[in-house]
Amino acid sequence: MSTTKIGASPHEHTATVARASRPESSSSYSFKVPGSAQSTSDVTPAQGSPEHKAVDTLETVEAKGGVDDLANMHDWATGSHNPRNWSSKKKWTTATIGSWYTFVPALASSMMAPxxxxxxxxxxxxxxxxxxxxLSIFLLSFAIGPLVFAPLSEIYGRSLILHSTNILSLGFALGCAFAPDTGSFIAFRFLLGFSGSAPTAIGPGLVGDLFAAHERGSAMSLYALGPLFAPAIGPVAGGYLAQYASIKYIFILLAALFGVAALAGVPLMQETYEPVIQYRMAKKAGDVLRMKELRKIQTEGSGSTAGFLWRSGVRPIVYLTRSLICFVFGLYLAVVYGIYYLMLAxxxxxxxxxxxxxxxxxxLMYLGLGVGLVIAGIVGGKMSDSSYQKQTQKNGGVGKPEFRMxxxxxxxxxxxxxxxxxxxxxQAKLHWIMPVVGTGFFGFGFMATYLPVQLYLVDSFKYAASASASAFFFRSLFGFFxxxxxxQMFDAMGLGGGNSFLAAVSIVLGIPFPIWIFYKGEMLRRRNPMTRESVQ
Structure with a gap:
C-alpha cells in the first residue's frame, strides 16, 4: 500500500514498505513467498529437498565470511544495510551525488542553445x-532511455547504471565536440540524450529508497533541480563560450563535468535499491535459496531478463493509455515541458x-527561468511536505496521495x-527585464507543479517507476516536438497571441483536474487495477 502513517517505527515501516520507495517490485520487500504470510527468511526447506541441499550450513557461511550479512538480512528493518537507516549525512550525500548525475545531462540538453x-x-x-x-533531438532519445534504464536498475542496481551511463555520456559529449558534419553531430546528440536520461529515470526510485513518504518532498526538490534548473542556466555559460571560443568547447566542458561526477560518484555512492542489496548480501552469505527468490522478485517472476525488460518497457505506455490519472497529469507536465523547451529554442x-x-x-536572459525554478525548488519541496503532513494529521495520521494536490x-x-x-x-518590445520577469513566474510555476504531481504518481501506482517513466516519456516527446x-506558431500568432494560447491550455489542464483529483482521486484509484493497491 502507498498510505503511510507518520511516526511509524522502522519495523512497522518495513512491514508495509511504500511501493513508491521500491517502484518496480511486484510484492512488498519483506520478501514474502507469493500466497504466503511467511517471510522467505523464515522458510525452512524440507530435509533432503534440492532447496535444502542448496542452502549452505551456518559453518559454511561463516567460513565464507558472510555470517554478518546473513544476520543483517534477517534483521533488515533495523540493520545498517537498509538505506532508510543510514545517517542523515549519508542519505543526503547520496541524494546530492544523484542530483549531480542528473544535473550535467540536463545542462547538455540546452547549453548549446545560444x-x-x-x-x-x-x-x-x-x-x-x-x-x-x-537542439531538440537530445530530448527524443531522452524520452526513450528511461524505458530501458529504469527496469535495468531494478536488476543490476541504481549505482551501476548511474556510473556506467555517466561514463558513456562523457564519451558522447566528446563526440559532439569533434563531429565532422551535421549527421554525426545529430547522432552524437541523440546518443548523449539516451545515456543522459538514466539519472532522471532512476531519480524518483533512488529518493524513495532513501526517504519515507513524509520526508520525500524536500529530497525530490533537490533531485528535480537537475533536470529542471540546469536547462535554464546552461545557456548562460554556453552563450559566452559560443561567443568568445567555439561551440565545441561547450561539449568539452560538459565532458569535464561528467568526469567530475564520476570522480565523486564512484567512491561515494553506494547501492540503495533494497532487492539488489539483499541479493548481494545473500550471494556473499552463500544463501542460494534467497538469491533465487530475490531474483524472481526483481524480474517479477519472468523466465528471462529480456522478458522482464520488455514488460517493463511497455508498461509506461500501458499506463498512459489505460489510466486517466497518468494520462492527464502526464499531458499537463508534457505541455508545460514543451513550452519550457520552446522558450529555450x-x-x-x-x-x-x-x-x-x-x-x-x-x-543571461535565461536566468529569469533559473531564478524561478530555484525559488520553487527551495519553497516548493517544503510546501509540498508541509501540505501533505497537515492533511495527514487531519486524517488521523494516515496519508493519501491526494494530499499532494x-x-x-x-x-x-x-x-x-x-x-x-x-x-x-x-510583443510590445518593452524593456528586456519585463519578458525576463515573466519567464521567472513561468519557471516558478513549472517546478512548483512538477514536484507534487510527480510525488502523486509515485504514491499512487503499483509500479511507481513506470508511472514516472510514462510521464517522463510523454513530456520529453513534447520537449522534442x-x-x-x-x-511557426509565433510567426502566425505573434508572441502575445501564441503564449496566450499556451497559457489557456495550461489553465484547462492544470487547474480543474487537480481539484477534481483531490476529491475524487481515491475513487479513481480504487477502480483501476494499476492503482487499486494504493487504496487502504
Whole structure:
C-alpha cells in the first residue's frame, strides 16, 4: 500500500514498505513467498529437498565470511544495510551525488542553445527545422532511455547504471565536440540524450529508497533541480563560450563535468535499491535459496531478463493509455515541458533581433527561468511536505496521495501568469527585464507543479517507476516536438497571441483536474487495477 502513517517505527515501516520507495517490485520487500504470510527468511526447506541441499550450513557461511550479512538480512528493518537507516549525512550525500548525475545531462540538453547560429554556420545549416533538430533531438532519445534504464536498475542496481551511463555520456559529449558534419553531430546528440536520461529515470526510485513518504518532498526538490534548473542556466555559460571560443568547447566542458561526477560518484555512492542489496548480501552469505527468490522478485517472476525488460518497457505506455490519472497529469507536465523547451529554442533569435544581444548577453536572459525554478525548488519541496503532513494529521495520521494536490495550486496559477506576462511584454518590445520577469513566474510555476504531481504518481501506482517513466516519456516527446513548430506558431500568432494560447491550455489542464483529483482521486484509484493497491 502507498498510505503511510507518520511516526511509524522502522519495523512497522518495513512491514508495509511504500511501493513508491521500491517502484518496480511486484510484492512488498519483506520478501514474502507469493500466497504466503511467511517471510522467505523464515522458510525452512524440507530435509533432503534440492532447496535444502542448496542452502549452505551456518559453518559454511561463516567460513565464507558472510555470517554478518546473513544476520543483517534477517534483521533488515533495523540493520545498517537498509538505506532508510543510514545517517542523515549519508542519505543526503547520496541524494546530492544523484542530483549531480542528473544535473550535467540536463545542462547538455540546452547549453548549446545560444550558439545555434554558430552551429548553423559551422555545418552550413539553412533550414530552421533542421537547426532546431540539433537542439531538440537530445530530448527524443531522452524520452526513450528511461524505458530501458529504469527496469535495468531494478536488476543490476541504481549505482551501476548511474556510473556506467555517466561514463558513456562523457564519451558522447566528446563526440559532439569533434563531429565532422551535421549527421554525426545529430547522432552524437541523440546518443548523449539516451545515456543522459538514466539519472532522471532512476531519480524518483533512488529518493524513495532513501526517504519515507513524509520526508520525500524536500529530497525530490533537490533531485528535480537537475533536470529542471540546469536547462535554464546552461545557456548562460554556453552563450559566452559560443561567443568568445567555439561551440565545441561547450561539449568539452560538459565532458569535464561528467568526469567530475564520476570522480565523486564512484567512491561515494553506494547501492540503495533494497532487492539488489539483499541479493548481494545473500550471494556473499552463500544463501542460494534467497538469491533465487530475490531474483524472481526483481524480474517479477519472468523466465528471462529480456522478458522482464520488455514488460517493463511497455508498461509506461500501458499506463498512459489505460489510466486517466497518468494520462492527464502526464499531458499537463508534457505541455508545460514543451513550452519550457520552446522558450529555450526561441530566446536566441528573439533577444538578438529585438534587443541586439549577442550570444553571451543573450544567454543571461535565461536566468529569469533559473531564478524561478530555484525559488520553487527551495519553497516548493517544503510546501509540498508541509501540505501533505497537515492533511495527514487531519486524517488521523494516515496519508493519501491526494494530499499532494493543494501544493499544485500556486504553480498552476503562476504558469499562465508568466506566459501572459512574457508574451505580451515581448510583443510590445518593452524593456528586456519585463519578458525576463515573466519567464521567472513561468519557471516558478513549472517546478512548483512538477514536484507534487510527480510525488502523486509515485504514491499512487503499483509500479511507481513506470508511472514516472510514462510521464517522463510523454513530456520529453513534447520537449522534442514543440521547438520544431513553435517558431511557426509565433510567426502566425505573434508572441502575445501564441503564449496566450499556451497559457489557456495550461489553465484547462492544470487547474480543474487537480481539484477534481483531490476529491475524487481515491475513487479513481480504487477502480483501476494499476492503482487499486494504493487504496487502504
Amino acid at each position: 550558439g545555434l547560429r554558430e552551429v548553423a554556420a559551422n555545418y552550413s545549416i539553412t533550414n530552421s527545422s533542421v537547426l532546431s533538430l540539433t 526561441t530566446f536566441p533569435p528573439f533577444f538578438s533581433e529585438t534587443y541586439g544581444f549577442k550570444a553571451g548577453t543573450g544567454g 493543494p501544493a499544485v495550486a500556486p504553480g498552476a496559477i503562476a504558469i499562465p501568469v508568466g506566459l501572459f506576462w512574457y508574451g505580451w511584454s515581448a 514543440f521547438p520544431l513548430f513553435g517558431q
